[in-house]
Amino acid sequence: MVINPRVEMMPTEEKVELILQRFRKNLRWALEKSSFYKKKYNGLDIHAEDIKTLSDIRNLPVTTRDELIQASAFDLLTGPLSQTLRFNRTISGLYRGFTADDIARNIDIAIRPLASNDINKTSTLIICGNYSSQYLLDLHYAAEALGATVLPCNSVDAAIDVIGIFNATSLIISAKNLKTMIERNVDHLPPKIIVLIDNFQDTTLDEIEHHFHHPLAKVYMSKYFGFAGIIFTCEHNHVHVQDDYLYPEVVDNKLVITPLTFEAMPIIRFQTKLTASIDYKHTCECGRTFATIQLEK
Numbered sequence: 001m002v003i004n005p006r007v008e009m010m011p012t013e014e015k016v017e018l019i020l021q022r023f024r025k026n027l028r029w030a031l032e033k034s035s036f037y038k039k040k041y042n043g044l045d046i047h048a049e050d051i052k053t054l055s056d057i058r059n060l061p062v063t064t065r066d067e068l069i070q071a072s073a074f075d076l077l078t079g080p081l082s083q084t085l086r087f088n089r090t091i092s093g094l095y096r097g098f099t100a101d102d103i104a105r106n107i108d109i110a111i112r113p114l115a116s117n118d119i120n121k122t123s124t125l126i127i128c129g130n131y132s133s134q135y136l137l138d139l140h141y142a143a144e145a146l147g148a149t150v151l152p153c154n155s156v157d158a159a160i161d162v163i164g165i166f167n168a169t170s171l172i173i174s175a176k177n178l179k180t181m182i183e184r185n186v187d188h189l190p191p192k193i194i195v196l197i198d199n200f201q202d203t204t205l206d207e208i209e210h211h212f213h214h215p216l217a218k219v220y221m222s223k224y225f226g227f228a229g230i231i232f233t234c235e236h237n238h239v240h241v242q243d244d245y246l247y248p249e250v251v252d253n254k255l256v257i258t259p260l261t262f263e264a265m266p267i268i269r270f271q272t273k274l275t276a277s278i279d280y281k282h283t284c285e286c287g288r289t290f291a292t293i294q295l296e297k
């Protein structure tokens, strides 16, 4: 189900305008408030108002994983700690902070892939994973916003118990934990399984899909951004990027992503190591006008 047709099915021209407007605002914010970007862009004559077309974005230097890890959390932060509602240690050396508005947007981002995968008020949903990860909180709140009954389980054992008791209809789980469930011959796996992907090179999912003889729904999360749903598979198994919130580019065959609305800690042109191709003009049967992406292992 397309939960927000006005945005998810937005005409391309309108989308480009929205991306440019958000990109300029984000860049201006980073230049004014982030010590990290003040230093990084120092002397480079970069001005938000110079971003007039999407191709202008390609003139800006990328931000690498190592730069983010080596930077102090306080250099990346755009305001005092008191304005940051949540901090999350996403990987060793990297912290992500979120304002109240960031968290509200993260939940909006998580709502769309869940709605696309039939999570609604009739769902009894198990979320299996470590809740110290911010992205599971966002998925949890998104599912509740859709009216689902949510059962958080911090271990595979707990999830197996709960499946039997509550006759769960849906399960959000990592590929690794799902593989464990399959190996333990769990009876009555919920009919709707959404696999959380945080390692794009992991081949565990291929083994699982081979076991089920069909592709599973996937929601991708980023440890560097600290939230889930930036990329997801739709009802027709195409992989979409939520490009009203995250602008994707491919540079030298590698995916570069700019989150367009990060308030606490903006990131400009994050260079991933993912080999990808993007089709901005693909018209998906699901009706969404989000960019369609192909990720290669």
Ligand SMILES: [Zn+2]
Pocket (backbone or CB within 6 Å): 234, 235, 236, 237, 238, 240, 284, 285, 286, 287, 288
């Ligand atoms: Zn689609």
